[in-house]
Amino acid sequence: MSEGAGEEGRGHAKPKKPRSFWKELPLLVGIALILALLIKTFLLQAFSIPSNSMQNTLQVGDRVLVDKLTPWFGAEPERGEVVVFRDPGQWLPEQETEQNAVQVFFSAIGLMPSADEKDLIKRVIGVGGDTVACEKGGSVTVNGKALDEPYLYPGNTPCDDKPFGPVKVPKGHMWVMGDHRADSLDSRYHQRDGSAMVPVDKAVGRAVVVAWPLDRWGTLPVPDTFGQEGLAANMVGTAPAALGLAGAVPIVLWRRKRRKAERRSSPDTATAAAGAADAASIKG
Structure with a gap:
């Protein structure tokens, strides 16, 4: 070997052997789990619909994505939004459920619902300062304005099964109702036990998209009736x-x-x- 060849050999390091896929896999899985946990905590979380109370807007078994980001910036639930919230006071029956280690792990990162979390999903009808009411045979009113509710389950009336009000929603609370009025134990049914007004700090976030099944994919916008002029009468003064x-x-x-x-x-x-x-x- 010539001198030049020897110098050339010493000037070039041997290329590093790439790590095998199996050695990289634990790192990739760890990063994916950390990202999943961060997304669940601060950005989006998937929830499964367990009951008929929001039909036909939501069906049993639908998976909805809930926006958890905007509440971190001070946003509060608004009229017409579909929101997920923690049980404000024995709305859900006590259930003894057990989860194995795998279920606990996947619920922690948001891939499965937790048995310890008691969540409900309803539509916000009134917010702090609003006066809400509904007489039998009439429409739901917010600050005296009647709501046009095309999202109601076919055959349902606005409140014939449980008329209410007028009641004023305290600041920092919300009045919620299911779209399937005849099958929804919502704010109307919890006036006597004092939990009809759901505290805003119980809100997990707003449901924004039906993500599963794919044939039901779609967004969950605020209905036009909640944007009518004069509805937010409490803000005039x-x-x-x-x-x-x-x-x-x-x-x-x-x-x-x-x-x-x-x-x-x-x-x-x-x-x-x-x-x-x-x-x-x-x-x-």
């Missing part, structure tokens, strides 16, 4: 006040800054002017 406060803040800051400038330039004059203003206000 607060909006002008909020705008007035927002406009007053810069004016107050400007006046304070101007007074400080006057005091620095002419302390005696500024003090006298301020005293005269205070005296005038006391007399008034």
